[in-house]
Amino acid sequence: MMVDIISGWLIVFFTLAIMSFLYKDNPIYKLAEHIYVGVSAGYLFVLAVVQTIKPNFWDCVAPLFTAAPGGQWIRVGAGVFGVMFLLRLHKKTSWVSNFPLAVMIGTFAALRMTGLANSDLVGQLHGTINSLNYRGLPLFEWDKPALINNLLIVGGVICVLSYFFFSLEHRGVLNVAGKTGIYFLMITFGSSYGYTVMARTAVLIGRVADLYTYNTSHYAYATIICAIIIITLIHISNVIKKRAEKT
Amino acid sequence: MKRKIPFFITTFVGVFMTAKFFLKISLVEAVANEIEQWCLIIVAFAILLGIANLFRLNLLTIVRRKPDWQYKVILLLAFLLTAISGFTVFAIQGDISSGKNVFTFIFYNVYFPLGATMYGLLSFFIASAAFRAFRAKNIESALMLSAAILVMLGRVPIGMAISNIFPKLANWVMIVPNSAGQRGIIMGATIGVVAVGLKIILGIERSYLRGE
Amino acid sequence: MAQAQAKFLQKILTLDRRWIFLMVLVIALVFYKITIPMPVKVTQQSQSFYDAIEQLKAGEIVHITADYTLDVIPELYPMNKALVRRLLEKDVKIIVSTLWIEGVLLTDRVFNETSAELQREGKVKTYGVDYVNLGYKSGNDVVMTHLGTSFAETYPVDAKGTSVAQIPLMKRVKNFDDIALMVNFSVGNPGIRQWLQQVQRRYNVKMLCGATGIMSPDLYSFYQSGQLKGFLAGLVGAAEYEKLLNRPGKATAGMTVQSFEHLIVILLIIVANIAFFLQKLNRGVK
Numbered sequence: 001m002m003v004d005i006i007s008g009w010l011i012v013f014f015t016l017a018i019m020s021f022l023y024k025d026n027p028i029y030k031l032a033e034h035i036y037v038g039v040s041a042g043y044l045f046v047l048a049v050v051q052t053i054k055p056n057f058w059d060c061v062a063p064l065f066t067a068a069p070g071g072q073w074i075r076v077g078a079g080v081f082g083v084m085f086l087l088r089l090h091k092k093t094s095w096v097s098n099f100p101l102a103v104m105i106g107t108f109a110a111l112r113m114t115g116l117a118n119s120d121l122v123g124q125l126h127g128t129i130n131s132l133n134y135r136g137l138p139l140f141e142w143d144k145p146a147l148i149n150n151l152l153i154v155g156g157v158i159c160v161l162s163y164f165f166f167s168l169e170h171r172g173v174l175n176v177a178g179k180t181g182i183y184f185l186m187i188t189f190g191s192s193y194g195y196t197v198m199a200r201t202a203v204l205i206g207r208v209a210d211l212y213t214y215n216t217s218h219y220a221y222a223t224i225i226c227a228i229i230i231i232t233l234i235h236i237s238n239v240i241k242k243r244a245e246k247t
Numbered sequence: 248m249k250r251k252i253p254f255f256i257t258t259f260v261g262v263f264m265t266a267k268f269f270l271k272i273s274l275v276e277a278v279a280n281e282i283e284q285w286c287l288i289i290v291a292f293a294i295l296l297g298i299a300n301l302f303r304l305n306l307l308t309i310v311r312r313k314p315d316w317q318y319k320v321i322l323l324l325a326f327l328l329t330a331i332s333g334f335t336v337f338a339i340q341g342d343i344s345s346g347k348n349v350f351t352f353i354f355y356n357v358y359f360p361l362g363a364t365m366y367g368l369l370s371f372f373i374a375s376a377a378f379r380a381f382r383a384k385n386i387e388s389a390l391m392l393s394a395a396i397l398v399m400l401g402r403v404p405i406g407m408a409i410s411n412i413f414p415k416l417a418n419w420v421m422i423v424p425n426s427a428g429q430r431g432i433i434m435g436a437t438i439g440v441v442a443v444g445l446k447i448i449l450g451i452e453r454s455y456l457r458g459e
Numbered sequence: 460m461a462q463a464q465a466k467f468l469q470k471i472l473t474l475d476r477r478w479i480f481l482m483v484l485v486i487a488l489v490f491y492k493i494t495i496p497m498p499v500k501v502t503q504q505s506q507s508f509y510d511a512i513e514q515l516k517a518g519e520i521v522h523i524t525a526d527y528t529l530d531v532i533p534e535l536y537p538m539n540k541a542l543v544r545r546l547l548e549k550d551v552k553i554i555v556s557t558l559w560i561e562g563v564l565l566t567d568r569v570f571n572e573t574s575a576e577l578q579r580e581g582k583v584k585t586y587g588v589d590y591v592n593l594g595y596k597s598g599n600d601v602v603m604t605h606l607g608t609s610f611a612e613t614y615p616v617d618a619k620g621t622s623v624a625q626i627p628l629m630k631r632v633k634n635f636d637d638i639a640l641m642v643n644f645s646v647g648n649p650g651i652r653q654w655l656q657q658v659q660r661r662y663n664v665k666m667l668c669g670a671t672g673i674m675s676p677d678l679y680s681f682y683q684s685g686q687l688k689g690f691l692a693g694l695v696g697a698a699e700y701e702k703l704l705n706r707p708g709k710a711t712a713g714m715t716v717q718s719f720e721h722l723i724v725i726l727l728i729i730v731a732n733i734a735f736f737l738q739k740l741n742r743g744v745k
Contacts, residue, residue, distance in 0.1 A: 003352075010356040018364035022371055022480045030318055036361035037301075038322040039353060042329025045298045046350070047560045050337050051595045052291035055615040056284060078285040082292030089299055095249050098456045100289045102253035105447060105455050106260030107286045111600040113444030114268040115656035119686065120437040123660055124430050127684020142415040143503045145683075149423050153683070156427025157434070164435045181431065186387045188428030190394025191421055192676045195693065197377075197399055199534065199672030200370035201487075201720040202694040205713045206533035207367045208487045210360065268661070280612070283605045287598040287613075294597060342619035344567045344594065354564050359529045362561075366530030370720070374483050375476040378727040382735050392732075396725050402695050404497030405718035414500045421679050422503075430680040 008214040012222040015207055016230050026234045057082070128157050156184045254450045261448030302326075329353055394420055465741055471734045479727065486723050490716045497714055504682050505699040507689030508667050511640065512542065517550035519639035520632060524654065525555055525562040525569075527646040531671050535644045536565070537710040538669040538697040542642060544573045545704060547584050552628055554638075556593040556614060558602060558649045563595045563618050587626045594618030599649040603657040607635055635662040644669045651687075652677065659686055669696065 017032035057079050064071035081100040088097035131150035140148045162174055163181030170178045215223035260282055266272075267279035305319040332349040343350055383389040400406040401417020446452035515521065523543070527535045546553055555566045570592065574584050584590065593614040596602045605613040610632050611623045623629040631637060641664050645651040651668045659666050665688055670678055672693030681687040691700050694717060697710035 003347075007352070007356045011360040014357065014360040015364045018361060018368065021368065022484075023477065030315065031321060032361060034318040034322040035325045035357065036365065038325025039329045039358045040362070041298055041301055042326040042333065043354065043358060044294060044560055045326075045330050046333030046337070046343060047563070047595050048291045048294040048597055050333070050343060051563075051618075052287060052597050056291075057288045059615065074281060075284070075288075078288040081285065082289050082295075085289060085292045086296055086299065088296060089303065098249070098253040099256060100292070101456065102256035103260055103282070104286055104289055104293070106257035107264055107282060107601060108599075109257075109444040109447040110261040110264030110268075111604060111657060113441050113448075114265055115600065115604075115653070115661070116437045116440050118268075118660045119656040120433045120652075121441070123655075123686050124434055124680060124684055127680070127686070128430065130684070143418045143422060149419075152423050153427045153430070156424060157430050160428055160431025161435060164431070182387060183390055184424050184428040184431070186390040187394040187420065187424040188432070188676070190391035191398045191425040192673075193377075193391070193395040194398030194402065194417075195672040195675050197370075197373055197395075197672075197721060197724055198402060198693050198695065198717065199531075200367070200373050201717055202534045202672065202713065203363065203367040203530050204370040204483070204487050204720070205491065205694070205716050207360075207364055208491045208716070209533070209709075211488075212491060276608070280605065280608050283598075283601045283608075284612070286601045287596065287605070290597045290599075290601070337620075344563045344592065344618040351564065354561075358561075359532075362529045363532065371480045371483050374720075374724050374727060375479045377724050378474070378479055378731045379476070381728050381731065383732055392728065396728065399721040399725055402692075403718040403721050404499050404698075404714050405722060407498050407500050418502055421676065422683065425676055426680040426683050429677055433677070433680065 005219055008219040009222045009226070011210055012214045012219075012226045013230075015210060016223075016226050019207075020230055020234060023234070027237050028230055028233055053082075128154055156181075160184050250453075250456065253456055254453065258448055258450055261444075265448070298326075325357075394424075461741065465738070468734045468738045468741070472731065472738065482723060482727075483720065486719050487716055490719045493715065494712060495715050497718060499695075499698050499702045499711065499714065501699045501702060502692075502696075504679075504690050504692065505696055505703065507682075508669075508691055508696075509689070509700060509703040511665070511667055511688050512545060512549075515546070515549060515551045515639060518552065520552045520554060520628070520637060521546055522635075522638045522641045523553055523555045524641065524643045524645075525557045525566045526559050526650050527565070527644050527671075528559055528561045529565075531646050532565070533709070533713065534671050534694045534697060535646070535669055536569070537694075537708055538691050538700055539565075539644050540569050540573060541697070541700055541704060541706065541708065542669070543569050543590075544576065547573060547577060547589060548582070550589075551639075552588075552631075553590040554593060554610070554628065554632065555591065556602075556606075557595050558597075558599060559646070560595055563592070566592045567618070587621075588628060591623075591626055591628050592618040593623070600653055600657050603649075603654060604661070607658060607662045609634055635664050638664065640665045640667065642667045642669065645674055646671050647674070650674065651690075655681060655686055 014032055014035075017028045020026055021029040057075060060070070060072045060075040061079060062071070063069060064073065064076070081103060084096045085100040086097075087093040131145075131154050134147055134150070137145055137147050137150065140146045159177045159181035161181070162177035163185070165174070168174060211223045215221055263275060263279045263282060266275045302323070305323055308319045309316045309323075329350070332353060333343055336348045336350045337343050340346060340348075381392060381395075383392050397413070397420055398417050400409070401413040401415075401420075406413035406417065443452060447455070523539075525539060543553060557563060557566060570586070570590055577584055593610075594617060596614060598605075602613055611629065614623060616622055617626060617629075635641075635658065641654070641658070643651045643654050643666065645668060651670060651674065654666065658664055666686070667688055668678060668690040670690055670692060672695075675690070675692035675696070678687060678690050678692070682690060691697060694710055694713055698714055701708050701711050
């Protein structure tokens with residue numbers, strides 16, 4: 001139960017410490033920020049070793065040293081390349097890291113190229129051309145496929161692509177299409193903004209929920225007391241800073 | 248040699264990974280699968296590189312007593328505590344994802360509130376940015392503003408409580424003009440990615456290697 | 460009079476942003492406690508998500524990729540938990556993997572809470588038979604394509620360190636051919652866009668998504684093209700899914716705050732624009 005209460009106090013303290021940045025930058029916020037960076041680096045370090053290096057590399061290579069079955073000599077090369085990557089830290093040896101980097105870049109370039117072309121180009125083109133299939137479609141629907149909706153989508157895609165086409169000067173039909181494309185893009189950006197507000201508000205709801213949860217007698221009103229402590233500490237740091245500036 | 252061999256590696260790896268997509272030949276698939284395993288391991292070592300760099304930079308700040316060096320001490324202590332607790336838990340119980348221990352305590356009670364609140368701050372800044380910057384100065388910005396207001400109103404229950412038309416309009420805006428705009432951006436960006444990918448694999452684009 | 464008006468307008472337009480922060484915080488604190496029941500309208504994409512899940516049969520395997528972080532727990536955790544509970548109720552088997560480091564412990568928490576709830580109702584679910592947490596793997600796109608070759612090669616051990624060869628559920632799965640459906644909970648890159656690029660068309664996988672509000676506008680074009688069979692958009696999407704399941708939870712409870720926060724942002728935009736135009740008019744008159 002003591003652990004539970006300490007948990008609640010830590011959650012509230014760190015939440016309010018970060019929120020104190022809204023008033024102004026202060027030592028409590030900086031402390032919380034640095035703890036966050038340290039803990040996230042530590043967490044990432046543990047997971048990289050425990051979930052990737054150990055099962056995918058060490059478990060395949062270790063049997064080779066004990067003459068147990070299941071060892072893969074080829075996997076030793078991956079480990080060597082991995083260590084070569086670490087040599088990037090020093091200026092004189094950083095050229096060695098180009099070898100494993102080449103493997104990474106080549107792999108990701110190929111995967112991205114084929115994956116995007118297949119899904120984002122062919123898939124989306126397929127969807128756009130399919131929209132021209134008017135059989136059995138009603139004239140207009142608010143949220144289902146309809147003739148007017150599909151024609152607007154096809155027209156909109158062509159106009160937006162026209163806006164990004166710079167091989168020809170934007171004159172005449174291309175100019176009109178490009179300008180229409182801008183209007184479609186503005187609606188897109190406005191919609192994205194609306195959803196961004198929705199997403200960020202949802203995160204805030206989560207924090208408010210925690211502040212209420214831990215502001216009960218079981219947690220000794222952690223929220224109110226932590227808020228008072230943090231405000232006091234910020235005030236003290238302001239006074240100290242002003243005195244230091246005067247001297 | 249220092250530069251030629253990496254280009255050869257990039258081309259070799261790129262060709263096999265591209266070939267795997269198109270060809271169902273067992274040799275190609277076997278080589279490509281092993282390349283993928285190598286890549287997984289190299290990426291994990293890249294994470295270790297990032298951690299090592301973080302350590303080095305912060306240690307230098309502490310040793311040279313640069314401004315705010317005291318906070319870097321806290322940072323490194325937090326890192327060491329998390330890492331040591333994680334490996335200790337793994338050594339004792341063989342996994343880090345279950346049970347009540349120091350590692351999960353740090354995750355739920357330190358990492359979680361800090362990270363969540365960092366991102367929660369953005370909700371305040373987005374409201375402030377909307378007030379200061381969102382102006383309907385011309386047709387384009389008026390369109391953007393209208394779409395934003397319509398979506399914000401229509402996608403939440405209060406929009407439907409005010410009028411039935413708001414959720415219908417908001418949904419229509421998302422399904423029709425927004426889809427068209429997004430699709431145009433996606434297709435345009437994809438053409439760019441394919442072009443750059445080909446340039447990298449063919450060795451025309453070399454800026455990713457140090458010293459070029 | 461005109462000078463006083465100009466001063467007032469200038470004061471509004473240069474309002475200290477901390478007053479805006481305070482407004483946002485007060486709205487959130489007040490309306491978190493005052494819940495006003497409001498109708499939630501179910502959209503086509505949420506309905507499609509629900510229908511795809513309901514069409515699953517007992518014994519089929521679903522691959523969930525919990526690619527999300529702690530900050531989006533309010534949006535994605537409710538839909539993740541609602542989905543896992545529904546799948547376990549239908550006796551559908553679940554394999555979870557993640558490409559984001561926080562996903563490992565979050566997945567564990569979802570399973571622990573859901574199993575405990577189901578156990579109280581007399582339904583016992585066993586790890587390794589009904590669900591598996593494969594854990595985290597770094598490598599993004601490479602992990603995705605490698606899963607298409609072999610789940611066991613990509614994840615030789617699960618999140619608990621047990622060899623997948625010893626896990627009964629994993630013996631039934633070689634690659635995506637053995638998966639009935641994939642559901643991705645997505646916060647960014649790597650996420651649903653990368654799964655669509657690397658896996659959906661390549662391995663012909665039926666795909667659903669629970670995405671944050673920020674990612675959702677992109678997904679409409681993939682839903683419209685048929686690449687995505689359905690998706691839940693943000694906290695509102697989670698509330699819609701809770702309505703369809705007839706099980707209102709945290710997402711539905713958050714709708715009041717969400718609504719009033721949106722209203723305050725809209726109000727701020729309108730006030731700022733009115734002040735801006737009045738100021739422009741005054742300068743024009745001068």
